[in-house]
Amino acid sequence: MSVAGVRALGPLLAASMWACAAVDPPPQAPGGATTVGLRPAPSLMRPAANLPAERRPDFHAGQALARQPWVKAPTATDARDGLGPVYNARACLQCHVNGGRGPMPAGDGPLPFTAVVRLSRPDGQPDATYGAQLQTRSVALRHQLDGALTPVDADPPPEARVEVQWATRDFTYPDGRRVTLRAPRLAVDALGYGPLQADTRASLRTAPPLHGMGLLALVPQAALEALADPDDGDGDGVSGRLSAVPDVEAGGQAPGRFGWKASQPTVRQQVAAALVEDMGIANPIFPRQPCTDRQPRCRAAPHGGGEDGLEISAPLLALLVEFANNLAVPARRKAKDARVRAGQALFAEVGCAACHHPRFVTGPSATDPHLAGQVIWPYTDLLLHDLGPGLADGAPDHGATGAEWRTPPLWALGLGRAVNGSRALLHDGRARTVEAAILWHGGEAQGARDRFTALSETSRKHLIMFVKSL
Ligand code: HEC
Ligand code: HEC
Known part of the structure; x- marks a missing residue:
């Protein structure tokens, strides 16, 4: 074979390498022994199938906390007040609807409840006045019986109005x-x-689905480091690096695993960040309200906390974490369909699996032994990748640059419509189909995208069917 011929084979060889890595067909149980069934209807709200019976009451108490709206302080219902003074939504599940991803409206209009706008400057610092997130609602909007929203003068206003x-x-x-x-x-x-x-950049983010978080938390760091290739040493055009973000409780830096830019290291810190940034609930990990020193009216508003200023206690935070950690991954659909099997091979061949890494074995856990040692199929490497200018937001976030995103898991992606009607894929919900999501891939994923677009229409359909079967 001529030298040119060998060169042309390069990409094919790289592709077949991925094919080998994915030779083991993904089973019906992407979450190992934690996987739940699809009857009576597919759901992203069930506890891990093997969650011990004695822990189920706490999971359900956490679920109730995630569902119930927080209210403005002060009230007689002490445990549920402390909303705001500025916030985005009143309850976790108002955004993570039924545990799934946030829907995105079809047309132009106000920022939906289910999405947020993150702010950062070129050096990664938050905006000096508005902080790291725009809170588009505040306690100054009192809900009247007639449904109208009437501002109450003394209260701090929302930070902004956002139109998409x-x-x-x-x-x-x-x-x-x-x-x-x-x-x-x-x-x-x-x-x-x-x-x-002047140099603050805004980044629209939809609420991602919540299943399988506890499993992703237990993917051994060494397994992720083994996939990272920050300088693209193997020359396949795909690099990928582990983000390093502050671990507020443990101190120091830890790999980021959660959020669209892998900005949070643990489920617990992610939940605490959601409490303070999304709902304005001061908590043991983030004890300050989401107001900066340049927002005196916001700082001066009454808070719902006790003497420690905290609006949620450590035991209630622990219930929310128990809930978020144990939401189960549902079983696969159509895994034996010949078209899905064909799509699986194509997924590996075109190089999707270079980032959407199929399989891990979770490490040990002292607190969650039922999640440990599970063979899981999340289709993510939890690494940051530069996906090119089409998706870049120019807004660095913790360890990630303005062009980098964490590979999102693909498990149960096909259930979006069944669980809450949402079809909004990618970090800002722009893609309404798997096909559109793929076509937006650029940067490190340009090669995979181009190999996808070069497939026949039938092959493209098979690949998409495979993604939806996960
Ligand atoms: C205003 C809407 C909103 C509310 C309320 C909200 N979230 Fe989120 N959540 C988001 C968005 C948006 C992201 C992605 C943030 C990012 O990457 O910048 C997210 C990310 C997460 C993640 C990480 C998911 C992943 O794939 O890495 C978890 C876990 C989570 N939220 C749990 C919660 C919990 C628990 C609550 C309640 C305490 C909550 N959220 C409240 C919008 C919301
Ligand atoms: C270089 C790494 C990389 C490769 C290769 C890659 N992806 Fe992705 N993929 C990502 C990242 C990062 C995102 C998130 C981008 C964003 O939200 O802006 C993503 C997002 C997605 C999403 C949307 C997920 C969601 O939750 O919204 C789908 C679907 C997807 N990829 C499928 C594929 C398929 C199919 C292929 C092969 C044709 C592929 N990807 C190749 C890194 C990659």
Whole structure:
């Protein structure tokens, strides 16, 4: 074979390497012994199948806490007050609807409850006035009996009003088929506390689904490091690096695993960050309200805490963590369908598995032995990848640059519509189909995307069927 011929084989050889890595067919149980069934209806709200009976009451108490709306302080119902003073939504499950991803409206309109706008500056620091997230609601909006929202003068206003506007463009396959893609533009106005810093960048983020978090937390760091290739030493165009973020309780840095930019190291810290940033609930890990020193009206508002200023106690935080840690991954669908099997081979061949890594074995755990030692199929490497300018938000976040995203898990992705009607894929919910999500891939994923677009329409359908079967 000529030298040119050998070179041309390069990508194919790389592809078959991934094919080997994925030779073991994914089983019906992507979450190992934690996997739950699909009857009576697919759900992302069930506890891990092997969660010990004595822990189930706490899981369900956590679920109730995640569902119940927080209210403005002060009230007689002490345990549930402390909302805001600025916030995005009143309850975890208002955003993570039925445990699934947040829906995104079809047309232009106000930022939905289910999404947030993160803020950062080129050096990764938060905006000096508004912090790391825009809270688009506040306790100043009192819900009247007639449903109208009436501002109450003494209370601090929301930080801003945000409109999401969609711009569309067409993509045409080599075989002539056309797909319309959309991307959001944010219009931020009615700023309640003065201007944003001139170089502050805004990043729209939808609420991701919550199943399998406890399993992802137990993927051994060494297994992730083995997949990382920060300098692309093997020259396949895919690098991938582990983010390093502050672990607030343990001190020092830890690998980021959670959030679209892997900005949180543990489920517990992620939940605490959600409490303070999304709902304005001061908690044992993040004891300050989501107001900066430049927001005196926000700082001065009454809070719902006791003498320690905390609006949720350590035991109630622990219940929320028990809930978020143990949400089960449902069984696969159609795993034996010949088209799905064909799609599985294509997924490996075109190089999707270079980032959407199929399989891990979870490490040991003193607190969650039922989640330990499980063979899981999440289809993520939990690493940061540069996915190119099409998806870049220009907003660095903890360890991640303005072009990097953490590979999201693909397990149960096909159940989105069944659990809450949401079809909003990617970090800002722009993709309404798996196909659109793939077409947005660029940067390190450009090669995989191009190999996908070069497939026949039938092969593309099979690959997508496989993704939806996970
Ligand atoms: C205002 C909507 C909203 C509320 C309320 C909210 N979240 Fe989230 N949640 C999000 C968004 C958006 C993200 C992604 C954040 C990012 O990556 O920047 C997220 C991320 C997460 C993640 C990480 C998921 C992953 O795949 O890494 C977990 C776990 C989580 N939230 C749990 C909770 C819990 C528990 C609560 C209640 C205490 C809660 N959230 C409240 C919107 C919300
Ligand atoms: C270089 C790494 C990389 C490769 C290769 C790659 N992906 Fe991704 N994928 C990502 C990252 C990172 C995201 C998140 C991007 C974002 O949200 O902006 C993502 C997002 C997705 C999503 C949306 C998930 C969600 O929860 O919204 C799907 C579906 C997906 N990829 C499928 C594929 C398929 C199919 C292939 C092969 C054609 C592929 N990916 C190749 C890294 C990769």
